[in-house]
Amino acid sequence: SVRGGSMPVDERELGMWLLAGDRTSLEVSEGARALLGCDEPLALCMASWALASHGGSPQEFTEVAASLAPRIGEVAALARGPEALVSTARAFASVDVVAETLFDAIGRAARGARERFDADQFALLSRCFAVARSRGAVVDPPFGEDAPRETAWKAKLKVPGVERLERFVSTEEIEEILGLVEEWRPSLVHGEASARTSETASLASGRRVVDEVSARAAAVFGLDRSHCESLQLVRYRDDRHFYEAHWDLLEDPDQLALGGQRLGTVLVYLTTVAEGGETTFPDLDLSFRPTQGDALAWCNVTPQGDPDLRTRHSAAALPRSPGRDKVAINCWIRAFPGADQL
Numbered sequence: 234s235v236r237g238g239s240m241p242v243d244e245r246e247l248g249m250w251l252l253a254g255d256r257t258s259l260e261v262s263e264g265a266r267a268l269l270g271c272d273e274p275l276a277l278c279m280a281s282w283a284l285a286s287h288g289g290s291p292q293e294f295t296e297v298a299a300s301l302a303p304r305i306g307e308v309a310a311l312a313r314g315p316e317a318l319v320s321t322a323r324a325f326a327s328v329d330v331v332a333e334t335l336f337d338a339i340g341r342a343a344r345g346a347r348e349r350f351d352a353d354q355f356a357l358l359s360r361c362f363a364v365a366r367s368r369g370a371v372v373d374p375p376f377g378e379d380a381p382r383e384t385a386w387k388a389k390l391k392v393p394g395v396e397r398l399e400r401f402v403s404t405e406e407i408e409e410i411l412g413l414v415e416e417w418r419p420s421l422v423h424g425e426a427s428a429r430t431s432e433t434a435s436l437a438s439g440r441r442v443v444d445e446v447s448a449r450a451a452a453v454f455g456l457d458r459s460h461c462e463s464l465q466l467v468r469y470r471d472d473r474h475f476y477e478a479h480w481d482l483l484e485d486p487d488q489l490a491l492g493g494q495r496l497g498t499v500l501v502y503l504t505t506v507a508e509g510g511e512t513t514f515p516d517l518d519l520s521f522r523p524t525q526g527d528a529l530a531w532c533n534v535t536p537q538g539d540p541d542l543r544t545r546h547s548a549a550a551l552p553r554s555p556g557r558d559k560v561a562i563n564c565w566i567r568a569f570p571g572a573d574q575l
């Protein structure tokens with residue numbers, strides 16, 4: 234058992250003690266067990282954090298979850314409640330247990346304290362719930378698809394409307410971006426290739442040029458880079474390539490819970506197309522010819538955050554022998570930070 238009786242008796246002190254850097258796995262196990270059924274739910278949260286960093290067993294997590302679930306609401310009320318709820322959800326997401334009752338209770342507590350969650354905490358907690366759901370826990374996402382106050386709508390664009398942003402990327406950036414593409418794949422929409430026949434390639438964050446373009450696109454909506462999904466390139470080569478009228482909005486509840494809605498789109502043209510290939514918004518009576526380096530920007534949601542169905546748009550086919558491909562980048566800006574990592 235625990236060495237030298239050095240384990241504090243006071244519950245909160247014991248929780249802190251478990252988090253000290255030099256604890257052994259045995260000490261953490263014994264300490265967590267000593268805290269089961271204690272009066273101090275924050276100490277139990279700390280025990281779960283300590284177990285997570287010491288590779289605690291599913292059995293230990295299950296016992297802590299059962300003891301903690303009825304009291305987690307008290308943790309939400311503390312000054313650093315949102316932070317504690319997120320860390321606890323992360324600890325349980327890090328181990329292969331279902332912990333449905335605990336996640337359910339965390340969800341309720343978080344909804345009650347929603348106003349005090351910042352954007353990162355909001356996104357992190359949403360992702361822990363996605364992990365719990367992927368393990369089979371039947372729990373509602375903690376929040377809706379709407380972002381917290383501080384990431385709320387900051388775009389300066391006219392709604393509804395589409396703005397052409399001239400020289401959004403330079404020719405050097407275009408060359409660099411095209412040089413990063415390793416493979417073009419047939420485009421899919423909801424797993425089918427029917428409504429569009431273009432090719433796509435995706436560029437993940439981490440390269441300088443990708444991060445700069447992502448940051449520029451997110452800034453159009455007053456948000457920072459991590460709200461931008463991986464850049465999605467699209468290429469059309471001939472008259473068989475087109476994209477029927479569609480919305481960029483997401484419907485999948487799991488996707489919405491993970492990264493929130495696609496608040497806005499920045500469509501960057503990497504080539505000039507002399508004939509065909511226009512991007513058309515039938516409900517707004519707008520049509521744009523692709524010009525290399527320019528971008529189109531629009532909001533997919535209303536200022537209240539609801540899907541704006543007037544943003545339907547399509548990409549026309551090119552003439553039979555265009556001589557030149559049409560290539561564009563979709564920068565989709567999500568409501569939650571961290572969307573670049575999804």
Ligand SMILES: O=C(O)CCC(=O)C(=O)O
Pocket residue numbers: 467476481500510511512546547548549561563
């Ligand atoms: O290529 C275009 O002009 C539009 C592409 C588009 O709307 C999309 O990929 O979602």
Ligand SMILES: [Fe+2]
Pocket residue numbers: 479480481546
């Ligand atoms: Fe689109």
